[in-house]
Amino acid sequence: MRSQRPVRHLHRGRKQRPLLPCLLGGLVGGICLLALLGMAARWGLVSVLAREAAPQDSSLRVSVSLESSQDTGGEAPWYLRLVNPQTPLSPEFTVELTEVAGGQFDSRAAEALSQMLSQMEDEGLSPLVCSSFRTWEDQETLHQNEVDLWLSQGLTEEAAQEEASRWVVPAGTSEHETGLAADIVSSAYQVLEEEQEDTPEQWWLMEHCWEYGFILRYPKDKTDVTGVGYEPWHYRYVGVEAAQEMKESGQCLEEYWAARFTRNGS
Ligand SMILES: [Zn+2]
Incomplete structure (x- = not known):
């Protein structure tokens, strides 16, 4: 299945x-x-x-x-906002957006994304942002498409919902709705599959994304903590300091966040 x-x-x-x-x-x-x-x-x-x-x-x-x-609980700053099935976005959430290559991004982090992409291009790589900011409705449609895919494979409604949510989370629980996440692939391999990790673009990103304040959000060895399957294309802006600390400690955002905060900021 x-x-x-x-x-x-x-x-x-x-x-x-x-x-x-x-x-x-x-x-x-x-x-x-x-x-x-x-x-x-x-x-x-x-x-x-x-x-x-x-x-x-x-x-x-x-x-x-x-x-x-x-x-040590406190309020997480905007760039460390945690969004997952246990911590959904408020329906009132809004964010100021800036146009970037491949869509829109939180205005406060758009420059970091652009700098990272242009550095990659300077080094002869060809990154492609295939998804960045999504509205609630965008996410709802994507999730339902994934549910339909699993239903067509013969799963029950409940099982299809569960399996679909491992790959495309329901509306209100995707980081893409914050404007702080981007799916970046190789122009030469525009497929959201695990093999994406074998492209020179992902090798570069996994090594250098922290320098621009990004993390690989859903690592292979943290799927039991994030609740999301390995995604070697989904990058999340968290600021340089946190990105560096997470790279050095090997923590994913859930682990980093839980050790420091009890709630998201406004
Ligand atoms: Zn993504």
Whole structure:
């Protein structure tokens, strides 16, 4: 039933490491770990570590993260606005837009997008923005088209809604409605499939997008946290500082956000 969607690539093999250093390293590491756990237990940290390591259950991971946000909670600035199925946009949400190549973008971030694209072109690449700002109605139509696709594959209405939402989220829950997200593909490969990651444009973007304040919003290893399938074309503006921190920490926006904020700003 998944034939319409990209096939997942196998993970590339890891390099073999010499056995003896591994064993010695493991022994020393194990002793250090025991010592650390003893200290952590005193500070009441063990239960938190155990729960975060527990996994594959995204609701648990999110609730752990949200608990930790209570200490440092605050209002997220406009460029860190979190939009997902659990945090939908208000129907009253509006944003000032600027025309960019391939559509419209939040006026405050449009220059960053344009600079990133022109730098790519200067380096001989051919990026193409195939989707940027979408209205509520645009998103509703796209979502319904996806539901229809899965219905045509024989899924029940409920199953089609669920599967469709993994790829094209319902109106009010797409970042494209904020004007801060752009789907960027290679002009030579204008397909929204996982193979997009193998284009020189995506190699460049994954390496350099943070320099312009963008992140790859739905990484392959965070689908259980974002709730959205891997999209090696969807880039989101979050500002240079946050983009750099997320690149260095390996956090996705949900994780970064939950550790800092409790609500979106206006
Ligand atoms: Zn997108």
